[in-house]
Amino acid sequence: MRTVVVFASAALTLVGQVRGVRAEPEWHERVTPAFSAPIPNVSGKSLVSAVVDYPPGAKSPPHRHATSAFVYAFVVSGAIRSQVGDAPAQVYRAGESFSEPPGAHHAISENASDTEPARLLAVFVLDTGDHPLTTPDP
Template identity: 60%
Template sequence: MKLQRILLSLLAATGIAFSSVAAAHGAGDTVKPNFSKEIPNIPGKSLVAVEVFYPPGGASLPHTHARSSFIYAYVVSGSIASKVNDEPERVYKAGESFFENPGSRHPVSRNASKTRPAKLLAVFVVDTADQELTINDN
C-alpha cells in the first residue's frame, strides 16, 4: 500500500489514478510509473508509461483497457505471453513489441517463463480525464 500511495502522487499531475493502471495485476507483480505528462499539442490527451515486472510464472488478471487508450508495449527483458482480443496468444521476447487498440480486451498477459523474471514497458496514449485505465474482467 505504501508503494501505491507514492505512485498515486506521481500520477496525480495528469489526473489519472495509478490504482486504475495496477488494478489487473497479480499480487506478485509490480507496476511502477515511468512517465506521465499531458501532451501539450493534443489537448485532452496524456502519455502515461508504466513498467510491469512479472516474477517467474507471474500473470495479470484478464482485463480491458480504457476506451480511449492506445497502448504500445515493449518487452524490456525476459519473455511475455500476450493475447489481445480474439488474436492468437503469442510470446514476445526482449526487444519485441506489440500494441493494443482503444478498448481492447487483454485476456492473457503473463511471464512466459516459470524460472526467470520479465519486464514490460506499457505506454498509454489516453484521454487525460479517464480515471480507469485498466478494468478487471472478473
C-alpha cells in the same frame, strides 16, 4: 528449546523481510508508474507509462484498459505471453513490442517463463483523466 525455536523463526522472518525475501511466491505482476503528462500539441490527450515486472510464473488477470487508451508495449527483458482481442496468444521476447487498440480485451498477459523474471514497458496515449488505466474482468 521451544524459546530457541521461536526466536530463530522470528529472526529468520526478520532477515527475510529486510532482504525483501517473500515466504510465498508472487503470482501477480508489479506495476510501477514511470511517466504521466498531457501531450502539449494534442489537446485533451495524455501520455502515461508504467513498468510492469513479472516474477517467474506471474500473470495479470484478464483485463481492459481505459476506453480511450491506445497501448504500446515493449518487452524490456525476459519473455511475455500476450493475447489481445481475438488474436492468438503470442510470446514476445526482449526487444519486441505489440500494441492494443482502445477498448481491446487483454485475455492473457503473463511471464512466459516459470524460472526467469520478465519486464515490460507499457505506454498509454489516452484522453486526459480517463481512469482507471486497467480494469480486471469481473
